[in-house]
Amino acid sequence: MTRSQRVTLRDVADQLGLSANTVSRALAGKDQVSESTRARVAAEAKRLGYVPNSHARSLVSGRTMVVGLVITNPSNPFYAALISAIERQCRAGGYSVLLLVTEDSAENEERAVQELLRFGVDGVLGVATESRSDVWDGLREANIPVVQLSRDIADRGLDFVGIDVESAIRDAVVRVASSGTRRIWLLEEDLRVSTVSARIAGFRRALDDLGIAHDRSPVLKVPTRRTNGASLPWRPDDAYALAASLITPGNHPDLVITANDYFALGVYRAIRECGLTVPGDVRVLGYGDHPFAAYLEPALTTIRLPADEVGTTAVDLLLRRIVDPDGPRACIRLPAELIERRSTG
Structure with missing residues (x-):
């Protein structure tokens, strides 16, 4: 031979x-x-x-033993951990993973779905751009089960596994706000996606619980860097530029919540450059518990997201759907964990 x-x-x-x-x-x-x-x-x-020979095996079994995974941006630490958990759980179930990246581009998303249809995967796990929810209908029409990750497009009737973002933000803000807190700012991404909407809803629920007027606690949108319709990885300077233009010694919030820990880096710098301190003058709450959060000075209080649990739960649900596609829509929202450190006092 x-x-x-x-x-x-x-x-x-x-x-x-x-x-x-x-x-x-x-x-x-x-x-x-x-x-x-x-x-x-x-x-x-x-x-x-x-x-x-996987092709020969698929002809016999009727399955490719491949799961498609559509992610917006793998440089996001949450998605990086999610990919690892999904690959590990799929491997344990005898499946390989075909990874496609959209960078929040509707054009890339449509191309990814068409690629999955051509490949004939057995099922799909996907983070939607949410700009065109109908793009996922082709998979369902081809009898390919889909489980949404992180972002929920409820009107398409697809299974969903993600995080209870609204409750996580509401509970965290209420917990870290001191009795004298009167002004809270939320620095949020400018994407029109369900996770952003959920954070804003949780923030406003917290304001109501604390008896703080909404008009004194704005939601400030950090411009998301884009090129050719796609979003790029977060950078601290996006949030720094916005915070530096607004924060002064005589005009600053008591507490800033950031949509991700990268934004918190920029906020830290803006606060210090105008002669204020964290947490003495302004407390800061992050989101994501990225690897650097515990090493900032002061260490960042943040919300830890259960990436491993989201990944394994989603794979288990998808593999059940591949075997038995019938049944009511599943919507699973997992709790997040507040990690309290010195940035909130």
């Missing part, structure tokens, strides 16, 4: 003096094959470099 020839199931069987059917059952972990035979087959397959 030359190096250019693909090792087949028959090659493994011939080397061991077994039937191809026995080798196939042994590699698939089927019954009626002894443990000693299974071990011999596995060792010989490894020695010869045998790799199962």
Whole structure:
């Protein structure tokens, strides 16, 4: 056999003096094959470099054993952790993952969905751009189950697994606001997505609970950097520029909530440059508990997101849908955790 020839199931069987059917059952972990035979087959397959032909297997099973994963931007620490959790859980279930990145571009999202349809994946996990919710309908029409991640497009009737963002923000703000807090600012992303809407709703619920007037506690949109219709990774200077233009020694909030911990970096700098301190003059609450949050000075109070749990829960739900596609829509919102550090006193 030359190096250019693909090792087949028959090659493994011939080397061991077994039937191809026995080798196939042994590699698939089927019954009626002894443990000693299974071990011999596995060792010989490894020695010869045998790799199962996924195309042939899909023709027999009717499945590709591949799950599509559509992510807006893998540089986001939450999504990076989510990808790892999904890949790990899919691998445990015998599935491979096909990753496609949209960068919040509707054009890239439509291209990704078409690619998944051409590939014929068994199911899809996706973070939607939410600019065109109908783009996901083609997958459902092709009987490919879809589980939404993080962002919820409720009007499409798709399963959803994400975080209870509204409750996380509401509970965190109420907890860290001191009795003298009268002015709170929320520095939010300018994307029109459900997670942003949920943070704003949670923020306003907290203001109501605290008896703070909404007009003294604005939602300030940080311009999201874009190029050719796609959003780019967060940078502290986006929030710094906005905060520096608004915060002065005589005009500053008691508490700033940021939509992500990168924004908090920029806010820290703006506060210090005008001679104020964190948390003495302005307290800061972040969102995401990114790796650097605990190492800031002062360490950043922030909301930790359960990326691993979101990923494993979503994969488990999708694999159940692949086997049994019927049933009511599932909407799972997992709790987040407030990590209190020195930035809120």
